[in-house]
Amino acid sequence: MNLEKVVFGFFILLAATLNFGFFIGDIARPELHYIYELFAAIVVNLIATTLKFGDHTQIGAIHLATSLVADLQLIAAAVTWGIAVHVMQVGMTPEITASVVSLSGGALFANVVSVILLIAETLMMRR
Amino acid sequence: MSLINDGVLFLVLRRMRTPLIVMILIYAVSIFGLVLIPGVDATGTASAPMSFFDAFYFISYTATTIGFGEIPNAFSYAQRFWGTVCIYLTVIGWSYSILSILNLLKEEGLQRALARSRFNRKVKNLSEPFCTICGLSETGSLISKTLDQVQMRFVVIDTRSEPLAELELGDYMADVPALNADAQLTRRTDSATLLFARTDGLGKLHGLF
Numbered sequence: 001m002n003l004e005k006v007v008f009g010f011f012i013l014l015a016a017t018l019n020f021g022f023f024i025g026d027i028a029r030p031e032l033h034y035i036y037e038l039f040a041a042i043v044v045n046l047i048a049t050t051l052k053f054g055d056h057t058q059i060g061a062i063h064l065a066t067s068l069v070a071d072l073q074l075i076a077a078a079v080t081w082g083i084a085v086h087v088m089q090v091g092m093t094p095e096i097t098a099s100v101v102s103l104s105g106g107a108l109f110a111n112v113v114s115v116i117l118l119i120a121e122t123l124m125m126r127r
Numbered sequence: 128m129s130l131i132n133d134g135v136l137f138l139v140l141r142r143m144r145t146p147l148i149v150m151i152l153i154y155a156v157s158i159f160g161l162v163l164i165p166g167v168d169a170t171g172t173a174s175a176p177m178s179f180f181d182a183f184y185f186i187s188y189t190a191t192t193i194g195f196g197e198i199p200n201a202f203s204y205a206q207r208f209w210g211t212v213c214i215y216l217t218v219i220g221w222s223y224s225i226l227s228i229l230n231l232l233k234e235e236g237l238q239r240a241l242a243r244s245r246f247n248r249k250v251k252n253l254s255e256p257f258c259t260i261c262g263l264s265e266t267g268s269l270i271s272k273t274l275d276q277v278q279m280r281f282v283v284i285d286t287r288s289e290p291l292a293e294l295e296l297g298d299y300m301a302d303v304p305a306l307n308a309d310a311q312l313t314r315r316t317d318s319a320t321l322l323f324a325r326t327d328g329l330g331k332l333h334g335l336f
Contacts, residue, residue: 036162039179043155050148054141082180 011048012118015070016111018044023108027101030092035081038104042074045107048114059121066114073107135240142231146224153220154190157213158182167203174200185210190217242307249304250282257281263290263305268297275299284308 018041025032049067052060077100084096092100161182168174177185181199188195189210202210231237250257257280260267267283268290274281283305285291291305 035179039155039159039162043151046151047148050144050151053144053147054137056137078179085178086180 008051009118011044011051012111012114015041015044015048015067016108016115019070019074019104019108019111023101023104025101028094028098030094030097033097033101038074038078038081038100041104041107042071042078045070045074045111059117063114063117066110066117070107070110070114073103073110077101077103077107135237135244138237138240139231143224143227146220146227150220150224153216154186157186157190157209157216160209160213161185161206164205164209165203166200166206168200173203177206186213186217189214190221192218239307246282246304246306249302253280253282253304255280259284261285263294271299271303275301282306 018037022033022037022041045067049064049071052064052067055061055063080096080100080103081092084090084092084100090096158179161177162179163176165176166174185198190213258270258274259282260271260274261284263271263283263285267285271281271283271294278300280301281303283291283294283303285305285307286309288307291307294303294305
């Protein structure tokens with residue numbers, strides 16, 4: 001067992017699960033989408049991205065690309081939230097909530113691709 | 128991007144993993160603390176904690192030592208306690224990151240990767256036919272002097288660094304790209320006009336091919 005591999009798999013899965021946890025629920029109801037979970041998803045996604053740095057292989061490059069996409073989508077979701085609450089001061093209206101949650105849904109897709117890559121990589125390994 | 132090749136970029140990214148993760152964790156812990164700790168309003172009664180945006184703003188200008196002060200409202204004492212912790216945490220995080228970068232710059236592996244990319248760039252920019260001299264012993268330096276006299280461009284590959292240092296001091300008309308590497312392991316793809324002169328440690332010419 002390789003501790004580095006455990007940490008790598010842990011952060012990739014945690015990024016996907018936190019992202020899913022924030023995404024799940026009626027898209028337009030702000031009380032079903034906990035903002036702390038979005039924060040945790042962003043932090044864990046950033047850590048997962050950093051862990052993927054510096055891999056020369058093709059699969060490593062795709063891994064990094066999926067993580068960068070997820071980061072971009074989640075940060076866009078957070079910026080949307082910040083602008084709605086602080087700049088426009090409209091609060092979490094159904095439209096804003098739907099926009100934040102759908103952005104995180106896009107990130108979820110990228111995270112699922114990342115998990116699939118992880119599984120494929122594991123299955124390809126021969127003992 | 129032409130200045131930095133893939134090897135250097137990947138090496139830097141790989142070495143920066145730990146400092147970057149430390150910085151992300153420090154930011155996350157600091158921000159999370161601030162959004163939990165209640166604030167205080169002008170009358171002294173407890174008010175809601177900072178929002179994520181306010182906390183991120185505060186940590187951003189505090190971590191970079193810009194220090195705008197207590198924005199948006201004056202802090203409660205609980206917030207100031209946590210703020211003190213944040214200040215020291217982020218300073219330690221930045222110092223660690225900067226020290227890691229400085230250490231990386233001194234590292235032999237990175238220096239070699241940089242030298243290789245410099246060499247490759249110089250060779251790529253040679254617009255005229257050139258020779259490659261592998262091994263700059265007695266014969267190699269004789270050949271290089273002659274080539275220089277007949278105004279033929281050449282590049283040098285040698286496993287030892289001393290002859291390459293002498294090359295820099297030598298009186299050559301043209302700029303000579305030199306690489307400290309094993310010529311047998313060096314990949315040169317654009318070798319249409321290459322003339323290989325390989326010499327051993329005694330300076331004996333092994334062959335031209």
